[in-house]
Amino acid sequence: MDAEFINTYLLLVTLTSLLANAIISIYGLFFKPHYTKKVIALTILSDTMNTFAIYLGYRTWVNGVNPRPPVLTSTPTEKSISEFTARAVDPLPQALVLTAVVIGLAVTLFLVFLGYILYTHYKTLDMREIKKLKG
Amino acid sequence: MRRITELAVIISLILGVSVLLVLAASILIPGVEVRQLAFFYLYTTINPWFQNYTVNSPEAVTAIVWDYRGLDTLFETSVFYLALIAGLALARGLFSETLQGSFNEKTSGLSTIVKTVTRVTAPMIIAVGASIGLHGHLTPGGGFQGGATIAVIPLVFIVVYSAFFLIARGVTSNKMLVLRSIGLLGIGFISIATFLIGLAIGRFAYVFQNMPKPGAIVGLPADINGALISGTLWFFNLFEMIAVAAGFTIAFIILLLAGRGGSGGR
Numbered sequence: 001m002d003a004e005f006i007n008t009y010l011l012l013v014t015l016t017s018l019l020a021n022a023i024i025s026i027y028g029l030f031f032k033p034h035y036t037k038k039v040i041a042l043t044i045l046s047d048t049m050n051t052f053a054i055y056l057g058y059r060t061w062v063n064g065v066n067p068r069p070p071v072l073t074s075t076p077t078e079k080s081i082s083e084f085t086a087r088a089v090d091p092l093p094q095a096l097v098l099t100a101v102v103i104g105l106a107v108t109l110f111l112v113f114l115g116y117i118l119y120t121h122y123k124t125l126d127m128r129e130i131k132k133l134k135g
Numbered sequence: 136m137r138r139i140t141e142l143a144v145i146i147s148l149i150l151g152v153s154v155l156l157v158l159a160a161s162i163l164i165p166g167v168e169v170r171q172l173a174f175f176y177l178y179t180t181i182n183p184w185f186q187n188y189t190v191n192s193p194e195a196v197t198a199i200v201w202d203y204r205g206l207d208t209l210f211e212t213s214v215f216y217l218a219l220i221a222g223l224a225l226a227r228g229l230f231s232e233t234l235q236g237s238f239n240e241k242t243s244g245l246s247t248i249v250k251t252v253t254r255v256t257a258p259m260i261i262a263v264g265a266s267i268g269l270h271g272h273l274t275p276g277g278g279f280q281g282g283a284t285i286a287v288i289p290l291v292f293i294v295v296y297s298a299f300f301l302i303a304r305g306v307t308s309n310k311m312l313v314l315r316s317i318g319l320l321g322i323g324f325i326s327i328a329t330f331l332i333g334l335a336i337g338r339f340a341y342v343f344q345n346m347p348k349p350g351a352i353v354g355l356p357a358d359i360n361g362a363l364i365s366g367t368l369w370f371f372n373l374f375e376m377i378a379v380a381a382g383f384t385i386a387f388i389i390l391l392l393a394g395r396g397g398s399g400g401r
Binding site for chain 2: 019058089091112
């Protein structure tokens with residue numbers, strides 16, 4: 001087995017586990033009755049999707065040289081910049097994920113406060129119980 | 136009916152995963168080249184021979200976050216701020232920041248060993264957070280990450296000392312809200328700083344402009360005395376760090392004091 005095959009295989013293992021993660025978290029989001037577990041499933045889902053987004057900007061290995069993070073670590077000369085653009089991964093998905101993480105955090109914060117209000121109001125966070133109650 | 140639904144779910148899962156595997160084999164293996172847009176970002180992020188388009192920051196992600204797509208990040212910060220306001224509004228009456236009864240620092244909280252270790256590590260955590268935040272234009276990291284790191288301090292202090300330790304020391308949610316607003320105002324001011332300079336010297340300049348652009352020659356300096364600050368990026372990171380650290384502190388104070396005092400949630 002050559003190195004390229006192993007690299008592709010490991011990449012697909014990562015991708016498949018991300019997919020499994022997404023499916024399990026969607027299941028948890030819809031079928032777990034407890035509010036806190038729904039929130040946890042939502043955060044796992046958003047993190048999985050963020051990892052997918054970062055994956056979109058990834059580059060393949062060329063001759064055993066791995067792609068670099070989009071940070072220039074040497075003095076900017078013509079040579080280092082051209083080497084940098086030839087190896088560095090796409091920075092745009094990472095920047096978008098940074099935004100998505102912050103907004104996801106804001107949503108989670110809001111949901112947690114909402115959960116606290118739900119608990120003080122109904123004395124339970126079980127969605128089956130809350131559905132039965134009126135008012 | 137239920138069995139048919141389950142069967143349909145299983146069959147569609149199998150079919151869907153097969154389609155995804157086919158796609159993965161042909162599309163999802165990343166290529167050797169990046170997109171043209173990414174190539175532009177990587178090529179211009181720091182490039183002394185391309186002065187009109189460069190950001191002068193070796194960190195391409197921070198360059199995108201605060202320069203190429205700066206407006207995006209401004210609104211993202213506002214969303215986080217609004218979420219905190221919503222949290223404060225929802226938690227109104229659920230928590231009280233007044234000390235109830237006698238609060239003794241000596242007797243409350245965990246053991247002396249834990250307290251001493253916390254006191255020693257706290258400045259180190261702040262130093263690491265500040266370094267992550269203020270080097271955001273040079274190394275991976277930035278204002279948000281640095282602020283989140285610094286915000287660990289109040290959380291650790293609440294757990295190790297007591298919920299009222301921070302309140303007794305004057306770290307209340309109102310003061311943190313003021314700090315948070317100062318951070319947000321700073322971000323707003325920096326975003327129009329170049330525009331104001333342009334107004335003052337009578338030259339054309341854009342809002343959210345960082346380095347000189349073609350047709351708008353006003354710009355902030357890329358370095359101060361040889362130390363790279365990448366124009367507005369350093370200031371954006373500084374204010375974002377303050378805002379995020381204060382914001383997380385508010386969230387921790389509310390969540391960990393909720394249920395103590397107040398008149399209940401109704």
